[in-house]
Amino acid sequence: MPKKLFIKTYGCQMNAYDSQRMMDVMAPHGFEPADSAENADLVILNTCHIREKAAEKVYSDLGRIRDIKRERGPAGAEMMVAVAGCVAQAEGDEILRRAPVVNMVFGPQAYHRLPEMLARAQRFNARGGRERPVDTDFAASEKFDALPESQQAPGVAAFLSVQEGCDKFCTYCVVPYTRGAEYSRPVAPILAEARRLVARGVREITLLGQNVNAYHGDGGADGKTCSLGQLIWRLAEIDGLARIRYTTSYPGEMDDDLISAHAEVEPLMPYLHLPVQSGSDRILDVMNRRHTVEFYLRLVERIRRARPGMALSSDFIVGFPGETDDEFKETLQLVRQVGFASAFSFKFSARPGTPAATMDGQVPEALKSERLLALQALLDTQRRAFNSGCVGRTLPVLFEKPGRHAGQITGRSPYLQPVFAEGDTALIGRIVRTQIIDAGSNSLHGNLHLQAKAAE
Ligand code: SAH
Ligand code: SF4
Numbered sequence: 001m002p003k004k005l006f007i008k009t010y011g012c013q014m015n016a017y018d019s020q021r022m023m024d025v026m027a028p029h030g031f032e033p034a035d036s037a038e039n040a041d042l043v044i045l046n047t048c049h050i051r052e053k054a055a056e057k058v059y060s061d062l063g064r065i066r067d068i069k070r071e072r073g074p075a076g077a078e079m080m081v082a083v084a085g086c087v088a089q090a091e092g093d094e095i096l097r098r099a100p101v102v103n104m105v106f107g108p109q110a111y112h113r114l115p116e117m118l119a120r121a122q123r124f125n126a127r128g129g130r131e132r133p134v135d136t137d138f139a140a141s142e143k144f145d146a147l148p149e150s151q152q153a154p155g156v157a158a159f160l161s162v163q164e165g166c167d168k169f170c171t172y173c174v175v176p177y178t179r180g181a182e183y184s185r186p187v188a189p190i191l192a193e194a195r196r197l198v199a200r201g202v203r204e205i206t207l208l209g210q211n212v213n214a215y216h217g218d219g220g221a222d223g224k225t226c227s228l229g230q231l232i233w234r235l236a237e238i239d240g241l242a243r244i245r246y247t248t249s250y251p252g253e254m255d256d257d258l259i260s261a262h263a264e265v266e267p268l269m270p271y272l273h274l275p276v277q278s279g280s281d282r283i284l285d286v287m288n289r290r291h292t293v294e295f296y297l298r299l300v301e302r303i304r305r306a307r308p309g310m311a312l313s314s315d316f317i318v319g320f321p322g323e324t325d326d327e328f329k330e331t332l333q334l335v336r337q338v339g340f341a342s343a344f345s346f347k348f349s350a351r352p353g354t355p356a357a358t359m360d361g362q363v364p365e366a367l368k369s370e371r372l373l374a375l376q377a378l379l380d381t382q383r384r385a386f387n388s389g390c391v392g393r394t395l396p397v398l399f400e401k402p403g404r405h406a407g408q409i410t411g412r413s414p415y416l417q418p419v420f421a422e423g424d425t426a427l428i429g430r431i432v433r434t435q436i437i438d439a440g441s442n443s444l445h446g447n448l449h450l451q452a453k454a455a456e
């Protein structure tokens with residue numbers, strides 16, 4: 001009988017990609033996906049450490065899993081529980097102390113060793129021993145090389161990790177500690193993985209990296225390394241790959257290659273997530289972001305010159321230690337100047353081990369909430385304006401799956417907006433010119449019929 005594996009994914013797209021790959025690693029060992037922890041033989045929590053809330057959620061979920069195990073009696077005793085991802089990397093065996101239900105802990109660079117770790121954990125478990133494996137070694141290259149080919153149906157839009165880790169050390173951020181030093185995969189295995197995805201029906205690939213535009217993989221011309229812009233050119237040559245995206249970018253790493261790729265590579269979508277974090281030069285400096293407001297504004301100008309109509313998105317942190325009212329207002333000012341199509345914004349969360357956690361001038365929670373509300377109101381207005389600006393336009397939509405209601409299909413516009421329309425599921429996997437007839441705050445409503453009429 002096949003065994004059931006349930007993976008819960010928290011955090012960013014890198015984790016979503018990693019969860020898929022863990023499924024791939026376990027499939028040859030007789031595991032198939034389960035849709036809940038209730039009947040699973042192995043439960044993996046692929047965790048996120050970026051903010052306190054994300055990390056604490058893991059412990060409340062572990063409490064629920066402990067109850068499920070108990071209720072299942074003897075079958076529950078054999079159910080194995082693993083904590084993977086960034087909380088695992090950051091807390092290591094501390095997790096075993098806080099949550100005795102956990103059988104094994106492993107970091108983001110260790111999941112190719114999962115089968116042997118599981119076998120070890122099962123031996124300990126059967127003997128009723130208290131030993132439990134912990135693997136938080138760093139070596140991203142080894143991990144990528146050791147992955148089996150995926151046997152799962154990838155869908156229409158897929159993620160592909162090209163870079164991992166970060167050397168930037170923004171003073172608030174745990175990623176350099178949980179994901180390790182920057183590492184770029186060589187070009188050849190990336191192209192091979194992309195071709196395999198396209199052969200299995202993928203039309204859109206999003207290149208992933210914590211710092212994706214710092215990509216510099218082996219395999220460029222003349223034995224040189226290849227930049228992200230050059231990699232995008234190579235990917236664009238793959239027949240059948242209609243759309244390319246990448247995330248997340250660091251402003252200081254947007255080089256000329258990449259900006260000109262936006263002007264010249266047709267499949268590269270006119271949407272860019274480019275986190276700025278703050279609109280105050282003083283705060284940016286204490287954040288160690290290594291860019292100024294002026295630099296960011298100029299960069300946006302260059303990008304928009306290269307690709308008119310480019311939609312921008314960003315991340316913001318409010319209530320960074322020492323942030324004054326005026327400095328916060330500078331962030332609002334920057335938002336007004338740029339005009340974002342979408343954005344994520346967060347209250348500063350003090351993360352253990354990062355310099356910002358112990359800086360003077362920690363901002364009270366209530367003030368952080370107030371600033372977050374004000375910023376989100378402004379960003380929301382901009383998102384709605386961007387969405388309503390699409391009404392009446394005809395946009396190419398890549399349809400990805402059936403919609404929530406019968407007879408509906410949903411997909412994405414070039415600007416990553418979800419679009420739903422009445423249409424035949426035969427259109428899934430195709431890019432269809434779609435007349436946008438309505439806009440909500442988070443999605444667009446398209447009409448394929450009108451479009452077909454216009455074409456008659
Ligand atoms: N590599 C990306 C972002 C990674 S984390 C970049 O360079 O921008 C995603 C977002 O989480 C960040 O952009 C930041 O806005 C937010 N974030 C990171 N650490 C945080 C913290 N300690 N408190 C609040 N938000 C944080
Ligand atoms: Fe974190 Fe991004 Fe800064 Fe790296 S560049 S430290 S991932 S916020």
Ligand code: F3S
Nearest residue numbers: 011012048049050086
């Ligand atoms: Fe979270 Fe780790 Fe991603 S901390 S945001 S899962 S890199």
